[in-house]
Amino acid sequence: MAVAKKALGSMLSSLRLIANALENHRLAHAYLITGPPGSGKQHFMERCSQLILCDDPRFGLHPEPCHICNSCVKFERRLHPDLLQLAPDGRYIKIDQIRSIQKMLSFAPLESKRRVCTITAAERLGIDAANALLKTLEEPPDNTYLLLSAISMARLLPTIVSRCQIITFRDEINSTATNREFGIEGVPEDVVPFLKYVSGKRPNLANELIESGILDLRQTLFEFLGTSRKKELFFQTSQAISNPKENIEHAIKIIYTIIRDLLLLKQPEPSLHELMVNLDKKQELIKLAQAINYDSLSEYQDRIEKASIYLDRNVNPEMIADMLLMFWLKTTKLKTG
């Protein structure tokens, strides 16, 4: 499948870029990895972090940490003291979070020769936090490497962007593949990107998802999102997405794509709008995007990730459904519907 190969290629070539710089002692002190939600930024940051911390990394065409050194063992147990990970606490990454990282950075690495600090969703750095971080970027401590991720550069302070090397992931899931190219039948062409996304570009899984009713479920969710009668439809929608139990798993996937599209529509660069996957729902999504602010969307994205964890822990599906739908009652005030 050409599309999957391309996405993988971008991950691999970016990893080679980092590995090559590492091998030649030219690693930049800060990298900013940009790309739409789900394009693999987080996975890439993890792989880079382990590679940078590894005592005996393999370079070449397929860069790989050794997986056996002390550093790799600790990394894989998520216990590496020289990996500092930062993510928004609520809506923003706060200045106190940056300060506590800076305090740790004032000491030498504890275990490895190098140290890595990752900052997820850097577009959610509060202004004070961003300014504080700037000091670290201006004078990075020795052997310290920062990896930042963001949907796009546009929401970051230009002074931060200018101090980072940029790596861009473009998961072109909605490039013009037809049904036949993707291996599914009987759905409109503009639904294909959604199916590609939720199936991880696996046609067999996409067909299974169609059979299990994922498109009807998506329709139910869009009807709920588009109406001003959300309170009236709440119970009915909550039931529909949690019963049978498998539906909640689908619903989480669907809502994730919706948030992903809305976050893209909120970006100032029109080229990012084109990466949305619910193409057949573009008009509805544009309307929704106008009704919700960016920060609450980002926060909701975290909540969806929590919902997946709850699901794994066998939390009651109806509770998860209520939790997911509640957000829309509070945040959107659509007059039409």
Ligand SMILES: [Zn+2]
């Ligand atoms: Zn290693």
